[in-house]
Amino acid sequence: MGERETIGELLLARGISRRALLKYATYLASTMALPPMASSVMAEALAKARRQSVIWLSLQECTGCTESLTRSFSPTIEDMIFNLISLDYHETLQAVSGAAAEQARLAAMHDNKGKYVVVVDGSVSTRDGGVYAASAGKTNLQMLQETAQDALALICVGTCAAFGGVPHARPNPTGAVPVSDVIGGKPLINISGCPPIAEAMAGTIAYLITFNRLPDLDHLNRPKAYFGDSIHDRCYRRPFYDKGLFAKSFDDEGARKGWCLFELGCKGPVTHNACATLKWNGGVSFPIESGHGCLGCSEPNFWDQGGFYRPLSATTANPAAVIGGAAAAGVAVGVTSALLARRRKQQAAQQAAKEPQA
Amino acid sequence: MRARSNDMAAIPTGLAGGVLQEIAGRLADLARTGESAAIDLRSLPMTSTDLDELEHRLGRGEVAARLTLAGASELWETRYSGVWWVRHYGAGGRIAAERIEIAAVPEILVAHAADIAAAAARARCDLGGDASVTDMEPGIHG
Numbered sequence A: 001m002g003e004r005e006t007i008g009e010l011l012l013a014r015g016i017s018r019r020a021l022l023k024y025a026t027y028l029a030s031t032m033a034l035p036p037m038a039s040s041v042m043a044e045a046l047a048k049a050r051r052q053s054v055i056w057l058s059l060q061e062c063t064g065c066t067e068s069l070t071r072s073f074s075p076t077i078e079d080m081i082f083n084l085i086s087l088d089y090h091e092t093l094q095a096v097s098g099a100a101a102e103q104a105r106l107a108a109m110h111d112n113k114g115k116y117v118v119v120v121d122g123s124v125s126t127r128d129g130g131v132y133a134a135s136a137g138k139t140n141l142q143m144l145q146e147t148a149q150d151a152l153a154l155i156c157v158g159t160c161a162a163f164g165g166v167p168h169a170r171p172n173p174t175g176a177v178p179v180s181d182v183i184g185g186k187p188l189i190n191i192s193g194c195p196p197i198a199e200a201m202a203g204t205i206a207y208l209i210t211f212n213r214l215p216d217l218d219h220l221n222r223p224k225a226y227f228g229d230s231i232h233d234r235c236y237r238r239p240f241y242d243k244g245l246f247a248k249s250f251d252d253e254g255a256r257k258g259w260c261l262f263e264l265g266c267k268g269p270v271t272h273n274a275c276a277t278l279k280w281n282g283g284v285s286f287p288i289e290s291g292h293g294c295l296g297c298s299e300p301n302f303w304d305q306g307g308f309y310r311p312l313s314a315t316t317a318n319p320a321a322v323i324g325g326a327a328a329a330g331v332a333v334g335v336t337s338a339l340l341a342r343r344r345k346q347q348a349a350q351q352a353a354k355e356p357q358a
Numbered sequence B: 001m002r003a004r005s006n007d008m009a010a011i012p013t014g015l016a017g018g019v020l021q022e023i024a025g026r027l028a029d030l031a032r033t034g035e036s037a038a039i040d041l042r043s044l045p046m047t048s049t050d051l052d053e054l055e056h057r058l059g060r061g062e063v064a065a066r067l068t069l070a071g072a073s074e075l076w077e078t079r080y081s082g083v084w085w086v087r088h089y090g091a092g093g094r095i096a097a098e099r100i101e102i103a104a105v106p107e108i109l110v111a112h113a114a115d116i117a118a119a120a121a122r123a124r125c126d127l128g129g130d131a132s133v134t135d136m137e138p139g140i141h142g
């Protein structure tokens, strides 16, 4: 296979102007909080770059992550991501199936050896040798290990791939683990969320192509541009929290007045994600704006935190650490939640180590 | 006026005044050195009331343009020459990106050399066989 065309050449062939690329770069730079003047540099760099080969593996998942990325009301600025990447393999979206699909994956790996990015959604089954998730005569675990071997980097989209997610929830019958537990020695980015925010996926891929390096990551390998703040840091109900005005039920006067949902189980203070700023459904709103607390879906073990409607203070070992930290300042909350998240990650690793692997 | 989904979004924070000060400083730089700048309005914690206030105080000047590329965009020069409001729409008509550009011409209005070259080739092809095409070329390249 010859050298892949540049993104600029592809846009010309598709009749898409450089203005559209500049618009897209402006949009992405804004979501990543890059300096505004970075957009033109980004557009020029993207035009010269070759399209990024992407092999997308869907493991133990529900397809929500693919839905999130592909959901748009075309033709819009959000669709531009598909001009930047060459989606060489995606089980759900590709037309071919069976042996031809397998061939497509192997061909993409061969043609782009060392240069392709593996995007993974879904967790990896490891119990009994990983037999609970298999296709084409291979377990998901084998296919992942084989595909990751010559990859440039891995991007784990969704909480399942990043932290185990729903399949990892107790009692975890398939021995589900995050990708990072079974793949080492490769650059790895986690874009958690159930599902993850489309802009976070697209922006991270565009950053990789533009700057040829990983974006700044937090201690859980998530891009800081999207996961640097907690939901609580950016929540518009925060002034009510600070004044101690809490809704006590979903239909009381406080709920009608838009008061804080902490006592109704909101996990915003310990959840890092960009929902409060980028929002959902084409920017319409995010769960707290619709009257429901944050579930904490972008954090490890969110499914096993003792109930979505139980206040954080009732579900953590040390409620004072959460409440005190949250009341002090957003920064303090960040530290508290980082510690909690790290502790949970350690617990998860210990638990996974205890589970039978074969 | 912007759509408001909750009461909190209606609170004025005073940020509009701060942004106006920054615009004035950058505009002075543009006048003195020709250096252009941009301010990303989405990166600032401005409420919809703040943005309405900023838009109102900057007003509208002589130029407005509507762009149709990967969804719609609109831009206009404010009543201060060289200060442009640029708004890009995304899926479902939401505002995907919004910024103030302090420049002689907003970047996105300028045709890119690659697009001009492609257009020249297309024009030549569209008018293929017509002897006058050769005469047109200097005009196309400007």
Ligand code: SF4
Pocket (backbone or CB within 6 Å): A060, A061, A062, A063, A064, A065, A121, A122, A157, A158, A159, A160, A161, A165, A166, A193, A194, A195, A196
């Ligand atoms: S993270 Fe959520 S949306 Fe994504 S595959 Fe897992 S369950 Fe589905």
Ligand code: SF4
Pocket (backbone or CB within 6 Å): A231, A232, A233, A235, A236, A237, A238, A239, A241, A259, A260, A261, A262, A266, A267, A268, A269, A288, A293, A294
């Ligand atoms: S606890 Fe939840 S609803 Fe209350 S301010 Fe924090 S994120 Fe918003």
